[in-house]
Amino acid sequence: DAGVTQSPTHLIKTRGQQVTLRCSPKSGHDTVSWYQQALGQGPQFIFQYYEEEERQRGNFPDRFSGHQFPNYSSELNVNALLLGDSALYLCASSLRRAGELEYFGAGTRLSVL
Amino acid sequence: QKEVEQNSGPLSVPEGAIASLNCTYSDRVSQSFFWYRQYSGKSPELIMSIYSNGDKEDGRFTAQLNKASQYVSLLIRDSQPSDSATYLCAVKDGTSYGKLTFGQGTILTVHP
Numbered sequence A: 001d002a003g004v005t006q007s008p009t010h011l012i013k014t015r016g017q018q019v020t021l022r023c024s025p026k027s028g029h030d031t032v033s034w035y036q037q038a039l040g041q042g043p044q045f046i047f048q049y050y051e052e053e054e055r056q057r058g059n060f061p062d063r064f065s066g067h068q069f070p071n072y073s074s075e076l077n078v079n080a081l082l083l084g085d086s087a088l089y090l091c092a093s094s095l096r097r098a099g100e101l102e103y104f105g106a107g108t109r110l111s112v113l
Numbered sequence B: 001q002k003e004v005e006q007n008s009g010p011l012s013v014p015e016g017a018i019a020s021l022n023c024t025y026s027d028r029v030s031q032s033f034f035w036y037r038q039y040s041g042k043s044p045e046l047i048m049s050i051y052s053n054g055d056k057e058d059g060r061f062t063a064q065l066n067k068a069s070q071y072v073s074l075l076i077r078d079s080q081p082s083d084s085a086t087y088l089c090a091v092k093d094g095t096s097y098g099k100l101t102f103g104q105g106t107i108l109t110v111h112p
Helices: none
Strands: A005-007 A010-013 A019-024 A031-037 A044-050 A053-057 A064-068 A074-078 A087-094 A108-112 B004-006 B011-014 B019-025 B030-038 B045-050 B054-058 B061-066 B071-076 B085-093 B100-102 B106-111
Touching (some): A005 A087, A019 A108, A031 A074, A044 B100, A074 A087, B011 B019, B019 B106, B030 B061, B045 B061, B045 B071
Parallel strands (some): B011 B106
Antiparallel strands (some): A005 A019, A031 A044, A031 A087, A044 A053, B030 B045, B030 B085, B054 B061, B061 B071, B085 B100, B085 B106
């Protein structure tokens, strides 16, 4: 049973560039959430996708956008990268239900130079 | 005021001791509570969930929840060096699309 998979594992970009991160949820899960974790901090919620729609969004600018595909996989796009976007980006999958357990992928480490 | 606060670390305990990790939350409508363990350079790993007041035990781990005091804790009995990690407290509200809100984490070191 495959867990949550993310790609790529590491990424280096320069300021102003755009980046796309990918996530495949755990088998049987239909909801994908994205989190940003800066060094030494807890993860911060970016947004959540269910049935191919953004259902909830955290306090992140419009430079952060996403998509969910019919097979439940998801992408996170970040435009006009800033140095402050350097972080570990985590994808979590779950079944749509309040309180349902969220399982994290290994994350993508993004460095913006 | 932060939404989820954890006791400041780092916390250092000897092998075999009980490690106590604490967390308070501000949103009274919170319904679900989780503890994640995160090793350095890795992603968070779910170790406990708790939804009702009281204690929940799973092996060496016990989660405690007091909704009236808006307090949740994690006890690790017989601590091992392999328990050394950052422990993250997370809270989810009761909405259909509830998001996880995390504390800043507590670094635990278990020394032999």
